[in-house]
Amino acid sequence: MIRLTKQADYGILLMTQFAKAGKGGMFSVSDLAQRSGLSAPMVNKTVKLLAKAGLLTSSRGVNGGYQLSRGASAITLEEVITAVEGPIALTECQEHAGASGCGLHESCPTRINWGIINHALRDSLAGITLLQMIHPLLGSPRMRKAVPAV
Amino acid sequence: MIRLTKQADYGILLMTQFAKAGKGGMFSVSDLAQRSGLSAPMVNKTVKLLAKAGLLTSSRGVNGGYQLSRGASAITLEEVITAVEGPIALTECQEHAGASGCGLHESCPTRINWGIINHALRDSLAGITLLQMIHPLLGSPRMRKAVPAV
């Protein structure tokens, strides 16, 4: 029902852990699992996706772990969600434009509207950074301006 | 992956059929199935939800069917989607506020941000009417103003 998946939620939760630790904070999977209250395998799975997307950098071997690849003010929710659960689009036709076709009778005259809606959603997610997520009261006034009643 | 369900898509498709037919246009389920290319049982299931939400009115018996309860310019995508797949909210905690609790360790400092995001999504969907869906080129300039880059 138009929900974020739990894993995307976990991704955001984990990223905020890094953000709270500040620049250079490095955590292993087991560290993160303890801090977040999530199971280690689930953390494992999720940080891999975040690292693959370039939001985290990894170090292998003893004393290895993950850390933010950029400052918390330079990473947005849009990036985190996309990293974990793929492109953000309410309708399928917006994702692989023209590739498959809707299979329905008429050519879709509503595609323009969907483009606008998807764009609005993506942009409101792209307007919120990890820094704002951990300091909502500081972030929200600026954000309210950037994301007005639409 | 943050997709609309197919049934919600069907709901929108069906509602645009009514909108194209203009005020007072009445269709039976089998009519709609033919026009839309969807299976009759699926149409059946979907229009029931739309009727229950008050977006369509129904007439039983021979020559019965469904019709729009209001003009196409007074029905928004937000209403159609909510009718078919329930309240629009990306995160669960926004729906039944405080009822269940996240179950996670700290109280969620990000709830404010989610409220803003959900609101932005709902409002952009509420800003698009059925009339605009069937006349995208007419509707979009006004809509671009109502739903700016957010």
Place this chain on the structure above:
DNA sequence: TAAATCCGTACCGAAAAGGTTCTATTTTGG
């Protein structure tokens, strides 16, 4: 060289989505 850690993939159970069917109930028309 052993331990810690990331990497990649494959797998399984549970939940949700997608779709069908069946039995009322209501209305019209002959």
Place this chain on the structure above:
DNA sequence: CCAAAATAGAACCTTTTCGGTACGGATTTA
């Protein structure tokens, strides 16, 4: 007044996706 056409509502099944776990391999450090 009865048969046909239509909605109302619920139950059911199948398929897909989600949520979570497990395992073998590669890499770094001590």
